[in-house]
Amino acid sequence: MKFINIIGTTGSGKSTFAQKIAKERQIHYIELDDLLWLDDWKESPNDALFLKLKIAMENAATGWIIDGLYTRTIPMIMEKVDTVIWLDYPFHINLYRLSERTFGRVISRKKLWENSNNRESLKLMLSKESIFIWLIKSYPKNRKKYFDLMQNPAYQHIQFIRLTSPKQAAEFLQKIKSI
Structure with a gap:
């Protein structure tokens, strides 16, 4: 486990989990949302996103977790x-x-990512672009996408680990500490 990708639907705890593994394995942490989002909730164009991701991966040649x-x-x-x-x-x-x-971030007004000015807000939380609406829409789609990814013959060289509960995730982190 030198080059790792943490996947899951919004709210699953990807960032926290990835940061813990990065710290334990002493590998570079790459937050994809930080590479994607520009100020005022504008997305980086694909070319810019791909370039930022390529540079981040190349700058962490000894290991990374995305x-x-x-x-x-x-x-x-x-x-x-x-x-x-x-x-x-x-x-x-x-x-x-x-x-x-989300409620914690609305109250704290903490900036979400280092490279943008984006913050959670009550207005955004209650809008059509709400992260809660996104979760409802994306949860079943993401599960299908991730199952398909695991079954894809082109990716059979990749080790897929599916953790189905926070307890399993905690046990996994404990195993990493003992490696």
């Missing part, structure tokens, strides 16, 4: 990754974690 996976980044990440860890939690766990995280 938090997140966008459909457009699949070919680039799957070409280099050796391990994919899927946080496949039940919907209610993702919803609970997302609620806790």
Whole structure:
């Protein structure tokens, strides 16, 4: 496990989990959302996103862990990754974690990513672009996408690890500490 990708639906805890593994394995942490989002909730164009991701991966030649996976980044990440860890939690766990995280960020007004000015807001939370609507729409789609990814013959060289509960994730982190 030298080049790792953490996947899962919003609210699953990808960032926290990836940061813990990065610290334990002493590898570079790459937050895909930080590479994607520009100020004022504008997305980086594909060319810019791919370049930022390429540079981040090349600058971490001794090992990296990427938090997140966008459909457009699949070919680039799957070409280099050796391990994919899927946080496949039940919907209610993702919803609970997302609620806790989002309400906390609305109150704190903390900037979400280093390279943009984006913050959670009550207005955004209650809009058509709400992260909660995104979770409801994307949860079943992402599960299908990740199952398909695991079954894809082109990616059979990759070790896929599917964790279906926070307890399994905690046990996995404990195993990493003993390696």
